[in-house]
Amino acid sequence: MTITKKKVVISVSLILSILVIAVIVIAVLIHMGFGKPPSNREQTDVSISTDTIVDRIISELGYSGISRVSSDNIAKYYDIDKKLISEATVYISDSADSCFEVSCFKLNDEADYSKVEYKIKNHINSQSANLQRLNPKESKMLEDTKIEYCSPYVLVVVSDNNGSAINSFRNLITGKVSS
Incomplete structure (x- = not known):
């Protein structure tokens, strides 16, 4: 394998690794409820002003x-x-x-x-x-x-x-x- 092909393989491997890590991070954030309001554990009285x-x-x-x-x-x-x-x-x-x-x-x-x-x-x-x-x-x-x-x-x-x-x-x- 030539040096140029090795560089391409390494570059592609690095890019794929970064993409896999990004997908994992996004999945974890979604699972944790990122962007959602904090959940209520207790019932609230919505009639109070x-x-x-x-x-x-x-x-x-x-x-x-x-x-x-x-x-x-x-x-x-x-x-x-x-x-x-x-x-x-x-x-x-x-x-x-x-x-x-x-x-x-x-x-x-x-x-x-x-x-x-x-x-x-x-x-x-x-x-x-x-x-x-x-x-x-x-x-x-x-x-x-x-x-x-x-x-x-x-x-x-x-x-x-x-x-x-x-x-x-x-x-x-x-x-x-x-x-």
């Missing part, structure tokens, strides 16, 4: 110094297509140098979770760039943003006690807390 969810979290955790974003401004704040969500409630800090936020969105269709999550992450990233210069502590809190999904609700929490807010959210929509 996003207002009730956010108001309960704010009340239980004693948040203060925050204001509700008007329904007309939510689309500007998050740039989420109104066709994707049936309800939205957003509360943010009254202070310009604070990134505190509790928001809840109710999806029209579970299949749209990845689109809504993408818009949320874009919003958080844009805020992070601005806040890093102003207030490093708040910037760290923004990096620890929690996005919790429990069909059909998506909760966004930027606070110093995200875990408590997530627990309150899950308990409320799964009926573990009386209304």
